Amino acid sequence: MSVLGDRYKKIRQRSETICSPLQTEDYVVQPIVDVSPPKWHLGHTTWFFETFILKPYFMGYQEFNPEYNYVFNSYYETVGARVIRTDRGNLSRPTVQDVYKYRAYVDEAMFRFLATEPFAEIKELLILGFNHEEQHQELLYYDIKYILGHNPLFPAYDLNYASPKTERVDGDFxxxxxxxxxxxxxxxxxxxxxxxxxxxxxxxxxxxxxxxxxxxxxxxxxxxxxxxxxxxxxxxxxxxxxxxxxxxxxxxxxxxxxxxxxxxxxxxxxxxxxxxxxxxxxxxxxxxxxxxxxxxxxxxxxxxxxxxxxxxxxxxxxxxxxxxxxxxxxxxxxxxxxxxxxxxxxxxxxxxxxxxxxxxxxxxxxxxxxxxxxxxxxxxxxx
Amino acid sequence: MSVLGDRYKKIRQRSETICSPLQTEDYVVQPIVDVSPPKWHLGHTTWFFETFILKPYFMGYQEFNPEYNYVFNSYYETVGARVIRTDRGNLSRPTVQDVYKYRAYVDEAMFRFLATEPFAEIKELLILGFNHEEQHQELLYYDIKYILGHNPLFPAYDLNYASPKTERVDGDFxxxxxxxxxxxxxxxxxxxxxxxxxxxxxxxxxxxxxxxxxxxxxxxxxxxxxxxxxxxxxxxxxxxxxxxxxxxxxxxxxxxxxxxxxxxxxxxxxxxxxxxxxxxxxxxxxxxxxxxxxxxxxxxxxxxxxxxxxxxxxxxxxxxxxxxxxxxxxxxxxxxxxxxxxxxxxxxxxxxxxxxxxxxxxxxxxxxxxxxxxxxxxxxxxx
Amino acid sequence: MSVLGDRYKKIRQRSETICSPLQTEDYVVQPIVDVSPPKWHLGHTTWFFETFILKPYFMGYQEFNPEYNYVFNSYYETVGARVIRTDRGNLSRPTVQDVYKYRAYVDEAMFRFLATEPFAEIKELLILGFNHEEQHQELLYYDIKYILGHNPLFPAYDLNYASPKTERVDGDFxxxxxxxxxxxxxxxxxxxxxxxxxxxxxxxxxxxxxxxxxxxxxxxxxxxxxxxxxxxxxxxxxxxxxxxxxxxxxxxxxxxxxxxxxxxxxxxxxxxxxxxxxxxxxxxxxxxxxxxxxxxxxxxxxxxxxxxxxxxxxxxxxxxxxxxxxxxxxxxxxxxxxxxxxxxxxxxxxxxxxxxxxxxxxxxxxxxxxxxxxxxxxxxxxx
Amino acid sequence: MSVLGDRYKKIRQRSETICSPLQTEDYVVQPIVDVSPPKWHLGHTTWFFETFILKPYFMGYQEFNPEYNYVFNSYYETVGARVIRTDRGNLSRPTVQDVYKYRAYVDEAMFRFLATEPFAEIKELLILGFNHEEQHQELLYYDIKYILGHNPLFPAYDLNYASPKTERVDGDFxxxxxxxxxxxxxxxxxxxxxxxxxxxxxxxxxxxxxxxxxxxxxxxxxxxxxxxxxxxxxxxxxxxxxxxxxxxxxxxxxxxxxxxxxxxxxxxxxxxxxxxxxxxxxxxxxxxxxxxxxxxxxxxxxxxxxxxxxxxxxxxxxxxxxxxxxxxxxxxxxxxxxxxxxxxxxxxxxxxxxxxxxxxxxxxxxxxxxxxxxxxxxxxxxx
CATH class of the missing domain: 3.90.1580.10 (paralog of FGE (formylglycine-generating enzyme))
Incomplete structure (x- = not known):
């Protein structure tokens, strides 16, 4: 696999690792408008690669499901109708399993696509996609914390979660x-x-x-x-x-x-x-x-x-x-x-x-x- | 098992049968305030039997989880604090599996309780509980239809679902x-x-x-x-x-x-x-x-x-x-x-x-x- | 003047008497949606006679101001566009003086119209108009009380206002x-x-x-x-x-x-x-x-x-x-x-x-x- | 009169001149939350001088009406309770005439106060008060335009109102x-x-x-x-x-x-x-x-x-x-x-x-x- 392919794989894997402690139900809810359901993040970042890389540049690529464009688009007004943001938490389908299948399908195509080095323009888009997914990884942390931290049962995300140490510096401004x-x-x-x-x-x-x-x-x-x-x-x-x-x-x-x-x-x-x-x-x-x-x-x-x-x-x-x-x-x-x-x-x-x-x-x-x-x-x- | 026990079993089973075509995610969402998540109906009807029958009348009964009182109470203002109705769809926990465990736990206790014929007063409460669960069975149909029917993918509940035939009568008022x-x-x-x-x-x-x-x-x-x-x-x-x-x-x-x-x-x-x-x-x-x-x-x-x-x-x-x-x-x-x-x-x-x-x-x-x-x-x- | 003309005069006068203790400013405000500004009541009841009696039945009657139809219509959806109800309190024009002029103009025409006994159908409309204005007289009391009673200065409507005595009956239900x-x-x-x-x-x-x-x-x-x-x-x-x-x-x-x-x-x-x-x-x-x-x-x-x-x-x-x-x-x-x-x-x-x-x-x-x-x-x- | 007194007089007069084409009713209404009733501007700017100059610095000054503090305060949280902003348009009292009396009363006291040159600190406050009133003069124009321009009768403020000429410059950026x-x-x-x-x-x-x-x-x-x-x-x-x-x-x-x-x-x-x-x-x-x-x-x-x-x-x-x-x-x-x-x-x-x-x-x-x-x-x- 190319260097880019390797980086793609690691970044994609990291999103799933962040979600690994979740129950299926945790992927679905949207307690406030600013929080998105974790499954939406997983789908939306996938939709980004499918829409901006695979569909325009990977000859013969077959879209996973045309309806997903409607479900996983976010703010991108130029790319078709979008789901109203407050509605994300009302969508029980596609299921979490469907979303993971979508990821696997797109990843498989991306691996094939990245087997050869892409043109510079595509590369730029690809790196934007990497950074985009990383931003959603951070949002996943925010949203998961909100979903679990506002549940009356206060479930832990990970009992062994270790925050990074803070080093305090002595001395003045x-x-x-x-x-x-x-x-x-x-x-x-x-x-x-x-x-x-x-x-x-x-x-x-x-x-x-x-x-x-x-x-x-x-x-x-x-x-x-x-x-x-x-x-x-x-x-x-x-x-x-x-x-x-x-x-x-x-x-x-x-x-x-x-x-x-x-x-x-x-x-x-x-x-x-x-x-x-x-x-x-x-x-x-x-x-x-x-x-x-x-x-x-x-x-x-x-x-x-x-x-x-x-x-x-x-x-x-x-x-x-x-x-x-x-x-x-x-x-x-x-x-x-x-x-x-x-x-x-x-x-x-x-x-x-x-x-x-x-x-x-x-x-x-x-x-x-x-x-x-x-x-x-x-x-x-x-x- | 007593006649009442038998009736209890059938009614309880029917609620679960209604939900059997659902995906886990379908149990969780609340697209409008009038709709409750199916898992809430399953928990709330269980809470009714636990709260009004088992806790007051079944000596030695151990409450499944005291926090569930907060989660599954509905309008019953006399019984502790309640979850604000609009919040039901934000609760990813208890999970669907937890709710089914709760049902099994309460059912098992109810079977033991109903092994002997209860007093008239309890019987009355019990029959109210049956009718209460039947009302929520009907609500389950309404709510499931709303959840699936407002999803942009329009998933079927059951492809073989058969509406009862309507017989049209000729003739005047x-x-x-x-x-x-x-x-x-x-x-x-x-x-x-x-x-x-x-x-x-x-x-x-x-x-x-x-x-x-x-x-x-x-x-x-x-x-x-x-x-x-x-x-x-x-x-x-x-x-x-x-x-x-x-x-x-x-x-x-x-x-x-x-x-x-x-x-x-x-x-x-x-x-x-x-x-x-x-x-x-x-x-x-x-x-x-x-x-x-x-x-x-x-x-x-x-x-x-x-x-x-x-x-x-x-x-x-x-x-x-x-x-x-x-x-x-x-x-x-x-x-x-x-x-x-x-x-x-x-x-x-x-x-x-x-x-x-x-x-x-x-x-x-x-x-x-x-x-x-x-x-x-x-x-x-x-x- | 005819009997009906006499009754018309008394009823119309009574609305103005109710308003006589008001300051100009009291006629204008609408503190909540249910309250209408007093000047609106005075205009609306006038509009009723103009619209349902004078315009269809009084040959040669010249409408006072066609725009008033828009301002003083209430719920009567069949009669042109209406002013949204919550907007009444935003209208500084027509002024209170304009509304009184409008009343005088319509009253003068009504007196002429009622100099002769009208047809039965018109009579019925007229009596409806009387009762309509009486209903607004009662609303005037409600609304004036609300306007003055919710002002931080708590001004009196009439320092000598005497509520009717209540006679209390002894004895049982x-x-x-x-x-x-x-x-x-x-x-x-x-x-x-x-x-x-x-x-x-x-x-x-x-x-x-x-x-x-x-x-x-x-x-x-x-x-x-x-x-x-x-x-x-x-x-x-x-x-x-x-x-x-x-x-x-x-x-x-x-x-x-x-x-x-x-x-x-x-x-x-x-x-x-x-x-x-x-x-x-x-x-x-x-x-x-x-x-x-x-x-x-x-x-x-x-x-x-x-x-x-x-x-x-x-x-x-x-x-x-x-x-x-x-x-x-x-x-x-x-x-x-x-x-x-x-x-x-x-x-x-x-x-x-x-x-x-x-x-x-x-x-x-x-x-x-x-x-x-x-x-x-x-x-x-x-x- | 001192130079400051003269400037005070001119600025105060200008606010009233701006309002001179208004009908009493125009002073009262508040069609949207951003617009204040003109009489409120006239009262609030007066309250400013009374509160920050006369009460603390003019020995023996008798407050015009202590309740006005409640009515004409704006955002100044340190100075007592304030009228909720959206309520201004519901207040028919104090009347427009009352507000003009308030202005005359405060102006008369200010003239006496300004007969002698005040201390530097007061002078600074006074000049802030002048600029404050000038800001409200500009707001008066905005608010009057909104009140009249959103009335379905579209009344003119002044049929002879002349906008300043715009001189257009030829040539480039x-x-x-x-x-x-x-x-x-x-x-x-x-x-x-x-x-x-x-x-x-x-x-x-x-x-x-x-x-x-x-x-x-x-x-x-x-x-x-x-x-x-x-x-x-x-x-x-x-x-x-x-x-x-x-x-x-x-x-x-x-x-x-x-x-x-x-x-x-x-x-x-x-x-x-x-x-x-x-x-x-x-x-x-x-x-x-x-x-x-x-x-x-x-x-x-x-x-x-x-x-x-x-x-x-x-x-x-x-x-x-x-x-x-x-x-x-x-x-x-x-x-x-x-x-x-x-x-x-x-x-x-x-x-x-x-x-x-x-x-x-x-x-x-x-x-x-x-x-x-x-x-x-x-x-x-x-x-």
């Missing part, structure tokens, strides 16, 4: 001098279109923490009444807090006056030393406000990234997700990938414990709506 | 003379509290059709623009038609100018001879209005029931679901069974092809909100 | 024997179509209270936790109580541990001797349940009406608003008057302090959705 | 070289806290149009199917277009195949030469996309502002509304002014025909949610 910096991707290797082009930015002098905020530090904010003092919150955040009666990070439960946290191992007493996670941008901002500090911009983060450890959880920045100078959408369906989300989202930088190894880099721009809490996110402070 | 009639249940055997007490009603002379309205007759209403002429509709019905863009009965699809109907066998060309079904009370009333006729009251229906065939589908009546003279709620949780729904519902009389054999009778009062269409209902006209 | 009774309107004079036809009903023996429930009696229900015990409530009522956090009748305010009541005179300490009012059917039913009693049906009420005082406030009955035997809609727009509301409404019998003198009668059927509280309603118990 | 620019306010005179501090930004070379997009140019986008092609739209914008069935700018009406536009003079045929206005950011972005161009960032706009005419309508930029380096909220209620809106808003630069003379400047940062259309906004393109 890192000082960065005023001046022109460069931001954005440049060089060999893959990047998303939203990381291009590398360009100059002017930064004022700033300082940035070498550590993420911990559960213990965040608890002090809660205990000081942080969720009940509007002064720390944006106006829309304050409405969100009151409407949703937010009192703590997602997955925190106060049981007999002891804070517990749902983890992949089940419900556990809160580990104070871990970085706080599952907080919205609104909460990250409010915490920083309460501290008299602020969140870094994405450019401040990127300029200093070599000087601190990152990768435990995506870090909210103060930056909105906007196009870089010279950004242009690719033509066709692929062009829908990133550009159309460039409004009303905040940038997160770094990576999380759910990010596939090697998937992220210092120029990587993750983005979510400021109210989102089901991803693995965190807080790094600046001033 | 049945004439009923003015006078005092009796309505309500009396005598041996089981009835629900809402059928009591038997009492006198005064009816004006009326006529009632020996047949239900057919798909062909209903199609004439559609083709005459019935869904677009407010004059046939109640004010709130007209809002409902416009808000929901209703154009035909549920499960009807116009494909290439040919009406199709989703049945348990899958999508089929519309059978014109079948009674129309899956129409709301609003539509039943509008159809009658368009015909210059009306729906019978529940008392008119009951008084004439011996003179026509019924049982193909529940028949909307003009009557609201209200207490009979002398109606009183039973004390405790059982008392919540019927009385608390006696507002904003219309009565349906008869039975449907989903009704368990022997479950209904001429005094039986079914009731649903006037907008409901996912049940097996139909139209009989009066004047 | 009135006993009514089992048998056939007649219900419905018959004879000379006006009635609405929903009161026709007079027909026989069979009633079981029952007893009915000679008095309405007082504030003091209702307070005992509140103090006994009636709003917090689901057992007294219908299922949909209990949802309503919890969703809307209902704790007391509309207009009751607990200020420094003393119950106050907003009346047309402003905020006052609660008068314990007055009949309780501004409670939904849900609350009336729950109160009766708590008492171990029930509400009468509309036929029980009508059969006994000669034996008790009524007229202080509309009395919720257990009956749903349904057509009487032989009921038929009138053809054309007038036919929309009552029939199209005959679903999901409860019947109220009697009259209220806002009902124009002579407007009601023992066969009069008022109807509202069971959740409505802004009308003047009350509770009479039966058993 | 203005070229701006790459490099470091300065942005933000510096120097004497008033600025809002969000314009501080002046700081360096690095801009790539860009070009910016000397003209705003006209109605004629925008019409070409409509005629080319721009509202029906998702490729030009952000994902959330496309949902917005479909949900709200957007087909043209607000106030455009297609009557007999001729585009009309509601202006302050009433409904008029569309003037093709005028700059397009009343379009959301979503539409501005989609238009630019369709043209193969883009919107400028706020820094690009500011750097080039001296080279083009601006002031006809606020110009959407690509920038999100975020804090400048070193931004800090002022302590207390005044600190709530701007900072708490710094999420989910886009920046607009320039000024509009509704902006009070002298109120804006090249560093002024206006901001609105990207879906807002009722303000006077427009499009300037860049590349």
């Amino acid at each position: 890192i000082s960065m001098p005023e001046g022109i910096y460069e931001a954005g991707f440049e060089g060999e290797g893959f990047s998303f279109d939203n990381e291009l082009n590398r360009h100059k930015v002017y930064l004022n002098a700033y300082e940035i923490s070498p550590n993420q905020v911990t559960n213990e530090e965040y608890l002090a904010f809660i205990n000081d009444g942080g969720y009940h003092d509007f002064r720390y919150w944006h106006a829309e955040a304050w409405d969100w807090v009151k409407t949703n009666k937010i009192e703590a990070p997602l997955y925190w439960h106060l049981i007999d006056e002891q804070w517990h946290n749902y983890t992949f191992r089940g419900l556990e007493p809160l580990n104070l030393d871990e970085p706080v996670t599952h907080i919205s941008y609104y909460e990250a901002y409010a915490y920083a406000s309460w501290k008299g500090l602020r969140l870094p911009t994405e450019f401040e983060w990127e300029a200093a990234a070599a000087q601190f450890k990152w990768g435990k959880s995506w870090e909210w920045t103060e930056s909105s997700y906007l196009p870089y100078p010279g950004f242009a959408k690719a033509p066709g369906a692929i062009g829908e990938y990133n550009g159309k989300f460039m409004v009303s989202q905040k940038v997160l930088r770094g990576a999380s414990e759910g990010t596939p190894p090697g998937h992220s880099r210092p120029t990587y721009r993750n983005f979510f709506h400021p109210s989102m809490r089901w991803l693995f996110n965190g807080i790094r402070l600046a001033r | 049945i004439s009923m003379p003015e006078g005092i009639y009796e309505a309500g249940f009396e005598g041996e055997g089981f009835s629900f509290d809402n059928e009591l007490n038997r009492h006198k009603v005064y009816l004006n002379a009326y006529e009632i059709s020996p047949n239900q309205v057919t798909n062909e007759e209903y199609l004439a209403f559609i083709n005459d623009g019935g869904y677009h002429d407010f004059r046939y509709w109640h004010a709130e019905a007209w809002d409902w038609v416009k808000t929901n863009k209703i154009e035909a009965p549920l499960y009807w699809h116009l494909i290439d100018e040919q009406w199709h109907n989703y049945t348990f066998r899958g999508l089929e060309p519309l059978n014109l001879d079948e009674p129309v079904t899956h129409i709301s009370y609003y539509e039943a009333y509008a159809y009658a209005s368009w015909k210059g006729l009306r729906l019978p009251t529940e008392f008119e229906w009951e008084a004439a029931a011996a003179q026509f065939k019924w049982g193909k589908s529940w028949e909307w009546t003009e009557s609201s679901y209200l207490p009979y003279p002398g109606f009183a709620k039973a004390p405790g949780a059982i008392g919540e069974y019927n009385g608390k729904f006696m507002v904003s519902q219309k009565v349906l009389r008869g039975a449907s092809e989903g009704t368990p054999p022997g479950h209904s009778r001429p005094t039986y009062r079914n009731f649903f909100h006037p907008s409901m269409r996912w049940l097996f209902n139909g139209i009989r006209l009066a004047r | 009135i006993s009514m024997p089992e048998g056939i009774y007649e219900a419905g309107f018959e004879g000379e004079g006006f009635s609405f179509d929903n009161e026709l036809n007079r027909h026989k009903v069979y009633l079981n023996a029952y007893e009915i209270s000679p008095n309405q429930v007082t504030n003091e009696e209702y307070l005992a229900f509140i103090n006994d936790g009636g709003y917090h015990d689901f057992r007294y409530w219908h299922a949909e009522a209990w949802d309503w109580v919890k969703t809307n956090k209902i704790e007391a009748p509309l207009y009751w305010h607990l200020i420094d541990e003393q119950w106050h009541n907003y009346t047309f005179r402003g905020l006052e300490p609660l008068n314990l001797d007055e009949p309780v009012t501004h409670i939904s059917y849900y609350e009336a039913y729950a109160y009766a349940s708590w008492k171990g009693l029930r509400l009468p049906t509309e036929f029980e009420w009508e059969a006994a009406a000669a034996q008790f005082k009524w007229g202080k406030s509309w009395e919720w009955t257990e009956s749903s608003y349904l057509p009487y035997p032989g009921f038929a809609k009138a053809p054309g727009a007038i036919g929309e008057y009552n029939g199209k509301f005959m679903v999901s409404q409860k019947v109220l019998r009697g009259a209220s302090e806002g009902t124009p003198p002579g407007h009601s009668r023992p066969t009069y059927r008022n109807f509202f959705h069971p959740s409505m509280r802004w009308l003047f309603n009350g509770i009479r118990l039966a058993r | 203005i070229s701006m070289p790459e490099g470091i620019y300065e942005a933000g306010f510096e120097g004497e005179g008033f600025s809002f806290d969000n314009e501080l501090n002046r700081h360096k930004v690095y801009l790539n070379a860009y070009e910016i149009s000397p003209n705003q997009v006209t109605n004629e140019e925008y019409l070409a986008f409509i005629n080319d199917g721009g509202y029906h092609d998702f490729r030009y739209w952000h994902a959330e914008a496309w949902d917005w277009v479909k949900t709200n069935k957007i087909e043209a700018p607000l106030y455009w009406h297609l009557i007999d195949e001729q585009w009309h536009n509601y202006t302050f003079r009433g409904l008029e045929p569309l003037n093709l030469d005028e700059p397009v206005t009343h379009i959301s950011y979503y539409e501005a972005y989609a238009y630019a996309s369709w043209k193969g161009l883009r919107l400028p960032t706020e820094f690009e706009w500011e750097a080039a502002a001296a080279q083009f005419k601006w002031g006809k309508s606020w110009e959407w930029t690509e920038s999100s509304y975020l804090p400048y380096p070193g931004f800090a909220k002022a302590p207390g209620a005044i600190g709530e002014y701007n900072g708490k809106f710094m999420v989910s808003q886009k920046v607009l630069r320039g000024a509009s025909e509704g902006t009070p003379p002298g109120h804006s400047r090249p560093t002024y940062r206006n901001f609105f949610h990207p879906s807002m259309r009722w303000l006077f906004n427009g499009i300037r393109l860049a590349r």
